[in-house]
Amino acid sequence: MRQALEGSQAVARAVASCRPGVVAAYPITPQTHIVENISKLVADGLCDCEMVSVESEFSAASVVLGAAATGSRAYTATSSQGILLMAEVLYNIAGMRIPLVLTCANRAVSAPISIWNDQQDSMAVRDAGWIQLYCADNQEATDATVQAFRIAERMELPVMVCMDGFVLTHTMEPIDLPDQDQVDGFLPPYHFSRTLDSGHPMTLGGLAGPDYYAEIRHAHHRALLASETEIVSADRDWAELTGRASGGLLAVEGDADAELAVLAIGSVVGTLREAMQEYEGAKAKLIKLRCFRPFPVEALQQACRGVRRLIVLERALSPGGGGILGTEVRAALSELSDPPVVYNYAVGLGGRDVPMDLYPRLLEAVESGQGERFSIFDVELEKLPEEDR
Amino acid sequence: MAVPETESMQDLRQRQPRFSGLESGHRACQGCGQALAARLVTEAAGPDVMIANATGCLEVFTTAWPQSAWRVPWMHSVFENAAAIAAGMEAALKVQGRQSKVLAFGGDGGTFDIGFQALSGMLERNHNVLYVCFDNEAYMNTGIQRSSSTPHAAMTTTSPPGKRRMGKRHLKKDLLSIISAHHIPYAASSSVAYPADIRRKVRRAMAIEGPTFLMIHSPCPLGWGHEGALTIEVARLAVQTGLFPVIELERGTLTDCMPIRELHPVTEYLKLQQRFRHLFAPDDPRATEELEHLQALADYNIDTYGLRGERPDPLDTEGADTVHRGGKVS
Amino acid sequence: MIEIRIHGRGGQGNVVAAYLMAAAAFDSGFSSQAFPAFGAERRGAPVVAFVRIDEKPISRRSQVREPAYLIIQDEHLLHEHDLTAGLLPGGGVLINSTRSSEALAEELGGLKVVAIPATAMALETVGRPVPNVALLAAFLQLTGLLPQEGLIRALEERFSGDILEKNRKLAELAVQKVPAGLWKEAQHATGA
Numbered sequence A: 001m002r003q004a005l006e007g008s009q010a011v012a013r014a015v016a017s018c019r020p021g022v023v024a025a026y027p028i029t030p031q032t033h034i035v036e037n038i039s040k041l042v043a044d045g046l047c048d049c050e051m052v053s054v055e056s057e058f059s060a061a062s063v064v065l066g067a068a069a070t071g072s073r074a075y076t077a078t079s080s081q082g083i084l085l086m087a088e089v090l091y092n093i094a095g096m097r098i099p100l101v102l103t104c105a106n107r108a109v110s111a112p113i114s115i116w117n118d119q120q121d122s123m124a125v126r127d128a129g130w131i132q133l134y135c136a137d138n139q140e141a142t143d144a145t146v147q148a149f150r151i152a153e154r155m156e157l158p159v160m161v162c163m164d165g166f167v168l169t170h171t172m173e174p175i176d177l178p179d180q181d182q183v184d185g186f187l188p189p190y191h192f193s194r195t196l197d198s199g200h201p202m203t204l205g206g207l208a209g210p211d212y213y214a215e216i217r218h219a220h221h222r223a224l225l226a227s228e229t230e231i232v233s234a235d236r237d238w239a240e241l242t243g244r245a246s247g248g249l250l251a252v253e254g255d256a257d258a259e260l261a262v263l264a265i266g267s268v269v270g271t272l273r274e275a276m277q278e279y280e281g282a283k284a285k286l287i288k289l290r291c292f293r294p295f296p297v298e299a300l301q302q303a304c305r306g307v308r309r310l311i312v313l314e315r316a317l318s319p320g321g322g323g324i325l326g327t328e329v330r331a332a333l334s335e336l337s338d339p340p341v342v343y344n345y346a347v348g349l350g351g352r353d354v355p356m357d358l359y360p361r362l363l364e365a366v367e368s369g370q371g372e373r374f375s376i377f378d379v380e381l382e383k384l385p386e387e388d389r
Numbered sequence B: 001m002a003v004p005e006t007e008s009m010q011d012l013r014q015r016q017p018r019f020s021g022l023e024s025g026h027r028a029c030q031g032c033g034q035a036l037a038a039r040l041v042t043e044a045a046g047p048d049v050m051i052a053n054a055t056g057c058l059e060v061f062t063t064a065w066p067q068s069a070w071r072v073p074w075m076h077s078v079f080e081n082a083a084a085i086a087a088g089m090e091a092a093l094k095v096q097g098r099q100s101k102v103l104a105f106g107g108d109g110g111t112f113d114i115g116f117q118a119l120s121g122m123l124e125r126n127h128n129v130l131y132v133c134f135d136n137e138a139y140m141n142t143g144i145q146r147s148s149s150t151p152h153a154a155m156t157t158t159s160p161p162g163k164r165r166m167g168k169r170h171l172k173k174d175l176l177s178i179i180s181a182h183h184i185p186y187a188a189s190s191s192v193a194y195p196a197d198i199r200r201k202v203r204r205a206m207a208i209e210g211p212t213f214l215m216i217h218s219p220c221p222l223g224w225g226h227e228g229a230l231t232i233e234v235a236r237l238a239v240q241t242g243l244f245p246v247i248e249l250e251r252g253t254l255t256d257c258m259p260i261r262e263l264h265p266v267t268e269y270l271k272l273q274q275r276f277r278h279l280f281a282p283d284d285p286r287a288t289e290e291l292e293h294l295q296a297l298a299d300y301n302i303d304t305y306g307l308r309g310e311r312p313d314p315l316d317t318e319g320a321d322t323v324h325r326g327g328k329v330s
Numbered sequence C: 001m002i003e004i005r006i007h008g009r010g011g012q013g014n015v016v017a018a019y020l021m022a023a024a025a026f027d028s029g030f031s032s033q034a035f036p037a038f039g040a041e042r043r044g045a046p047v048v049a050f051v052r053i054d055e056k057p058i059s060r061r062s063q064v065r066e067p068a069y070l071i072i073q074d075e076h077l078l079h080e081h082d083l084t085a086g087l088l089p090g091g092g093v094l095i096n097s098t099r100s101s102e103a104l105a106e107e108l109g110g111l112k113v114v115a116i117p118a119t120a121m122a123l124e125t126v127g128r129p130v131p132n133v134a135l136l137a138a139f140l141q142l143t144g145l146l147p148q149e150g151l152i153r154a155l156e157e158r159f160s161g162d163i164l165e166k167n168r169k170l171a172e173l174a175v176q177k178v179p180a181g182l183w184k185e186a187q188h189a190t191g192a
Helices: A007-017 A032-043 A057-069 A080-085 A087-095 A120-124 A138-155 A180-186 A213-242 A268-278 A297-303 A325-333 A358-365 B009-015 B033-045 B057-062 B082-096 B108-113 B116-124 B175-180 B195-206 B228-240 B266-270 B274-280 B285-305 C014-027 C101-107 C118-125 C132-143 C148-158 C161-176
Strands: A002-006 A022-025 A050-053 A074-078 A101-106 A131-134 A159-164 A172-176 A250-254 A260-264 A284-289 A291-293 A309-314 A341-346 A372-376 B049-053 B074-076 B101-107 B129-135 B186-191 B212-217 B247-250 B253-257 C002-009 C031-037 C046-054 C069-072 C092-096 C112-116
Touching: A002 A007, A002 C014, A007 A032, A007 A101, A007 A138, A007 A172, A007 A180, A022 A032, A022 A057, A032 A050, A050 A057, A057 A074, A057 A080, A057 A087, A074 A080, A080 A087, A080 A120, A087 A213, A101 A120, A101 A138, A131 A138, A131 A213, A138 A159, A138 A172, A138 A180, A138 A213, A172 C014, A180 A213, A213 A291, A250 A297, A260 A268, A268 A284, A268 A358, A284 A297, A297 A325, A309 A325, A325 A341, A341 A358, B033 B049, B033 B057, B033 B101, B033 B129, B033 B195, B033 B212, B033 B228, B049 B082, B057 B101, B082 B101, B082 B116, B082 B129, B101 B108, B101 B116, B108 B116, B108 B129, B116 B129, B129 B195, B175 B186, B175 B212, B175 B247, B186 B195, B186 B228, B195 B212, B212 B228, B228 B266, B266 B274, B266 B285, B274 B285, C002 C014, C014 C031, C014 C046, C014 C132, C014 C148, C069 C132, C092 C132, C101 C112, C112 C132, C118 C132, C118 C161, C132 C148, C132 C161, C148 C161
Parallel strands: A022 A050, A022 A074, A074 A101, A101 A159, A131 A159, A260 A284, A260 A309, A309 A341, A341 A372, B049 B074, B049 B101, B101 B129, B129 B212, B186 B212, C002 C069, C069 C092, C092 C112
Antiparallel strands: A002 A172, A131 A291, A172 C031, A250 A284, B186 B247, B247 B253, C002 C046, C031 C046
């Protein structure tokens, strides 16, 4: 049913429609409305799950891990500081191959403390071994949430659904909420092969010495790579059921033959889309990256065939290193015989607005053809003393 | 011979120089109990302190870059580690032979819940730190979600009343009992309704070498659902119903409490706040039941801590019980 | 596409105003988008909220820099910042004020201003000093952008019982305060 809803509200309803057994969360801006909406559904008897209001994010991750291992579909949501505090447990969940879904309402990380949107938080845990999907709008966030449970439970891998904090979570827009029947048809009851059960006792989380650790990690890595297929089929099956597709691993829009391409993830894609339509500066295509982990090397190489200049935009960075997305993109494209020149920019850090006129300014910046290893495109150096520029 | 006129205590207090550790001009809401409590604490503690402040309203409304309202050394790290940061500051001061006192500031969220581990550790290791908890009974900065300090039956956004629920299901955590089990030299509760009491307890804690703990009941008008002008009245009623006992503990033993001279039923306190409005729904038997629960909790406190008393507290705010809103004294 | 910017302070229902307008627009068959630009969460802090309304789906998520209309929920903010920055030529400014439209228009250098005492009206009719519903109803009456029924239905989704009735009444009163269709010539966003 199509309604005007706040992003958080839509995600909360999507979660409720997946019939979770246990939801555990700790409040952190801008995830709060997701959890509050679920709490209200529970208080009104509309969502029959055990809602655990934990004392920290570390415990939130631990509670859902315990629940999922014990045979209940479980869910949590967090941002920024919260995802960092639960980092130890996130690695643990993935290493134990536990199916879980977590919504990350992307927010910048302290210090300095910021409540506003960027993607430093989910990027910081990209090596934890989770599947990571990024949503360009609230419809994608709603749909990805349902798909995430199926992907997680089929692959026995946890899935992180990332949506830009405030920009998506607190934005109201028309959203098609899936009906309960659609969700029930798509998502079978929770099943975990190694559920803790006295009938079939299993040991989870044991010690692996040097003679076994590498093999376990290899299997984990392979599973993540193999999950590309599940991610694609979940989106395709969902599209058949609802008429809505999100692009699988990535989607290409605009001029397929264009030699100039802009690659981005998250909500900035929406602004770029309209900007590229409005400013007729150049023939360009837009590559919306939806899946960051596993990193879709082949799909990206395919999308960049014939591209001479590629602008990679991200809302994060590795201080002292450079771009995170940009670095992975370059590595993937280096395998091509004639890779494009890459311009890697961070924009919108700490919630700085990304305006429509970013696009013509990018066009100007990439005229030279030299490429840009990495810079923060919208930094205002005049605010800094000389020695810090 | 004419008797010389003496100045009243009130006048004398006005002339006493006050150290302003927390400057005005910060961005707290109107009627913020925590802002008042923090100001009173820093005034009483004086300039030779350093503060480790947990994430929460207080650090947000006092330090929006590039400004700060603090006039003492101050650090904010993350939500859960104020006590550990304070322990580190104290250790460094000790090793350098410096005399500043370390204070740790946290809300109930950062103290009862996420910061509990660090607090327990700091107390157990006997650091010379005064930990002050500003208790507004929920996660206010993130939009009023329940904490383990939220009173039973209170409405928050994560403990909303509905068909199946009557607000928060669980009891307010008795943190002072847990603190006292650490057998620290001094632990106490106080309330913004009693500023003189806060000052006295801060000075007492400052003079002690070792871990001390002070919990200050600090109403949040936005979160509790009352006008900013009612903050003090609401805080006073919390004490005078027995729902928030004002007590002192030394090495785990109860040594003193603020007597309730005029006992009020809990309904008088609860009905002033929107967060309890579901308890006044007509024809809801659950509401009646919860009111009885809360009265029983208050009665239990009165019994356990021996809160009923006739003796006046000489350090209580003069005429506190008889000051009307608007400042007129009856 | 019509872009609207709403200025106010925390506690005045700024963000709710934006959400109500987006819900009303959606109800009337348009695509819509509404979101806030937050400062720290607290009563009294300046808050800006943005609304976009269009016939086709809206993709961009940048803040509104060139609004066709402004709604000012707290007139005292006008002294502190240049809230009218970016207003499209001929754009309308609806202000919550007890002062006259003419006086405010002059102060703002001849902009198209309409003022209504929304807070007073809300206090009298609903019992709470929240100006948003009165301003929204007046805004729709001035612009003819959406039918009033759209706003009423959005109110019905959000409120119920006594509060809903009072807000309905408030909307009716506000509609009477302003000339219908005074700002009917719609301004279209040119991008950015």
